[in-house]
Amino acid sequence: MSLSKCIYGFAATWFLLAGAASAGVPAAQVERLGQDLTPMGAERAGNADGSIPAWTGALSSPPAGLASVPEGHYADPFADDPVLFTVTKENLGEHEDILTPGQRAMLEVYPNYKLNVYPSRRSCALPEEVYGAIRKNAANGSLGGGGDSLEGVVHGVPFPIPSNAYEIVWNHNLRYRGYKVSRTFVSAAPTRDGNFTPIKVQDDLIFDYSAPGISSLEDLDNTSFRYLQETLSPARRAGQLLLVHEIVDPSRGERRSWQYTTGRTDSAPRVQRTSAINYDTPQIYSDAMSTADSFDVFSGPLDRFDWKFLGIEERYIAYNSYELSSPAHKYADIIKPGHLNQDFVRYEKHRVWAVEAVVKPTQRHVYSRRAAYFDEDGYNMAAGELYDARGGLWRVQEAHLIQYYDVPTCFNASDVVYDLVEGRYVVQNLKNEEAGIVFDADELNDMMFVPEELRRRINRR
Numbered sequence: 001m002s003l004s005k006c007i008y009g010f011a012a013t014w015f016l017l018a019g020a021a022s023a024g025v026p027a028a029q030v031e032r033l034g035q036d037l038t039p040m041g042a043e044r045a046g047n048a049d050g051s052i053p054a055w056t057g058a059l060s061s062p063p064a065g066l067a068s069v070p071e072g073h074y075a076d077p078f079a080d081d082p083v084l085f086t087v088t089k090e091n092l093g094e095h096e097d098i099l100t101p102g103q104r105a106m107l108e109v110y111p112n113y114k115l116n117v118y119p120s121r122r123s124c125a126l127p128e129e130v131y132g133a134i135r136k137n138a139a140n141g142s143l144g145g146g147g148d149s150l151e152g153v154v155h156g157v158p159f160p161i162p163s164n165a166y167e168i169v170w171n172h173n174l175r176y177r178g179y180k181v182s183r184t185f186v187s188a189a190p191t192r193d194g195n196f197t198p199i200k201v202q203d204d205l206i207f208d209y210s211a212p213g214i215s216s217l218e219d220l221d222n223t224s225f226r227y228l229q230e231t232l233s234p235a236r237r238a239g240q241l242l243l244v245h246e247i248v249d250p251s252r253g254e255r256r257s258w259q260y261t262t263g264r265t266d267s268a269p270r271v272q273r274t275s276a277i278n279y280d281t282p283q284i285y286s287d288a289m290s291t292a293d294s295f296d297v298f299s300g301p302l303d304r305f306d307w308k309f310l311g312i313e314e315r316y317i318a319y320n321s322y323e324l325s326s327p328a329h330k331y332a333d334i335i336k337p338g339h340l341n342q343d344f345v346r347y348e349k350h351r352v353w354a355v356e357a358v359v360k361p362t363q364r365h366v367y368s369r370r371a372a373y374f375d376e377d378g379y380n381m382a383a384g385e386l387y388d389a390r391g392g393l394w395r396v397q398e399a400h401l402i403q404y405y406d407v408p409t410c411f412n413a414s415d416v417v418y419d420l421v422e423g424r425y426v427v428q429n430l431k432n433e434e435a436g437i438v439f440d441a442d443e444l445n446d447m448m449f450v451p452e453e454l455r456r457r458i459n460r461r
Contacts, residue, residue, distance in 0.1 A: 001431060008021060019099055024139050025163075030199070031160075032458060033134070037160075037161070039126070039135070039161070039369075040157065040377060041219060042159070042351070042376040047351070048088065048313065053120060053347050057125065058079065058122055058123050058377070059125055059408060060265040060285055062075045063405065070436065073203060073325070075176075077123075077405070078118070078123075078320055079322075082116045082119075083116045084117050087115040088107065088114045088115060089422050089444070100385065101317075102371075103383075105393055106418060112294055113338070113339055113342060114297035114342050115345075117349070119121065120349050121319070121320050122159045123403040123410065124352060124375070124403055125405075126176050126408060126410075127176075127408065127409075130210075131156070132428070133155035134157055135160075137160065138159070138161055140153065141442045142315045143164075143166060143167065143170075144266060146303075147166030147302060148249070148250055148251065148301060148302050152217075154219075155176070155214070157171040157174060157175050158171060158392060161173055162309075163265075164305050164309055165309040165356075166305035167191070167375050169298065169355065169372070171374070172297075172438060173299060174224060176199070177210070178323050178404075178439045178443060180204075180205070180206055180440070180441040181204070182203070182437070182444065183434075183437045184232070184431065184435045185201045185414075185428070185429045186198040187286075187429070188259075188335050188426070188430070189286060189289060190284070190337070192422075192424055193337055194257065194335065196331075196335050199231065200232040200434070202230050203230070204227075204229075204441065204449075205411075206225060206444055207225045209248075211236065217455055220248065223246065224246045224247065225246045227243070227244040227245075227246065228242070228453070229242040229363075230457070236262075238262065241258075241458075243256075243257060243259070244257045244277060246299070248329070253277065255278050255300060255301070257272055257278070258272065258274065259272055260454050263267075270278070271455055271458070275321060275449070276292075277292070278363065279291070286426040290426060294397065296384075297382075297412065298381050300359070304359060304363040305357035305365070307355060309353070309432055310354040310357065312351055312376065314348055314349055315382075317347065317375065317382040318382065318383075318401065319346065319347065319375070319401050321415075322345075324342075324346070325400070325430075328432075329344060330432065330433060336438035338423065339423075339424075340367055340427060350376075350382075351376045352374055353373070353376060354371070354373055355372045355373075356371050357374075367388040368384050368389050368391060375401065380401050380411050380412060381399060382412075383397060383399065384397035384400050385397070392410070393421065395417050396417070397415065398416050398418070399414075399438060400416075401413070401450070404439065406439075407439050409439075414431075415428055415429060
């Protein structure tokens with residue numbers, strides 16, 4: 001059996017012991033956090049051949065000697081690292097076990113697509129207080145509703161020693177990304193020849209699950225985060241508004257969302273409550289190449305799929321991609337026909353939790369199956385494949401992970417969905433020419449995340 005298909009011993013043992021349901025882990029397992037496991041539950045040791053190093057604490061503060069960049073952006077702490085090798089269509093057979101099916105498809109479809117592979121840097125780190133919360137979650141967390149809901153957890157990933165695929169996906173959905181966060185970013189869906197119109201967006205988030213003083217899920221009113229988005233340009237879209245209250249437990253209610261769309265023909269613009277910003281409805285600004293539940297690579301309820309753990313695998317994933325986010329590069333330098341400019345994307349070999357989701361017989365979704373790969377150190381979904389109703393590979397997902405070392409936290413700086421049928425793609429969250437990201441957006445408050453705020457913004461125009 002190839003290494004990429006092996007399940008590492010510690011994970012295999014726990015999965016076999018725990019089965020499909022869980023209610024905390026034994027005290028002996030909890031004690032492993034911070035010992036042979038990292039505080040997040042990853043294997044602390046490196047791999048057998050040394051290509052994946054041991055986790056040694058990672059980047060929990062800004063390194064010395066960083067290059068100067070505008071506020072809201074992040075200098076590359078690994079800028080001097082060399083490219084170890086480049087994977088192309090001509091040599092993909094040499095890397096067959098480490099490439100995802102999506103990467104193999106991209107290499108086969110696009111002649112100039114490539115993966116520049118760098119030394120692996122396990123840079124993901126979180127605040128000490130989040131590690132403490134994760135430790136409590138390990139002892140107290142439990143799943144309910146067939147894996148669709150949870151309890152006994154707060155602040156950090158709920159299941160650092162996961163026993164099934166549902167827990168792994170919950171870890172991604174509830175991973176720590178700060179508390180009050182504000183961003184300005186650009187999304188683009190270029191044509192086949194590479195022409196694109198940047199869609200500039202301002203969004204604000206309050207991650208209620210990570211709020212100081214929250215002691216249990218009961219304090220959250222079934223809300224894991226609140227999200228407010230306003231389109232800034234181009235002119236024909238400017239002023240569009242979206243408000244989302246993400247849920248924790250779908251059995252207690254659906255995702256709550258409101259929107260205001262410009263260009264209405266009636267004389268009374270209205271903020272509308274909608275259930276459409278969910279599941280497989282087309283994602284805003286994706287030109288119908290991505291779905292609402294592919295925001296943040298995956299988000300939202302788990303209840304339309306049956307989720308299965310496939311194993312811990314070694315894969316090349318886009319990691320420490322600071323260069324792709326650099327303010328030195330313009331969007332026209334990055335967005336190219338068929339795919340991003342791969343000269344700016346850094347790949348590293350990492351261990352990932354591999355998961356498969358198959359749509360339930362009683363449910364409907366445009367994807368019959370999806371595969372997902374979650375980085376072991378941060379539970380970020382790093383890559384995925386999306387399959388059509390006939391089982392054919394339709395779309396390929398990729399997240400570009402970086403460590404925000406001053407917070408500290410790690411998650412995707414941008415992400416992309418490649419549509420193999422259309423020969424196009426949509427990229428989101430590019431900030432190269434924008435003000436970047438702010439993690440101490442203390443001006444955000446509860447009154448900004450209600451439908452009345454959308455009406456106030458309309459009336460101010």
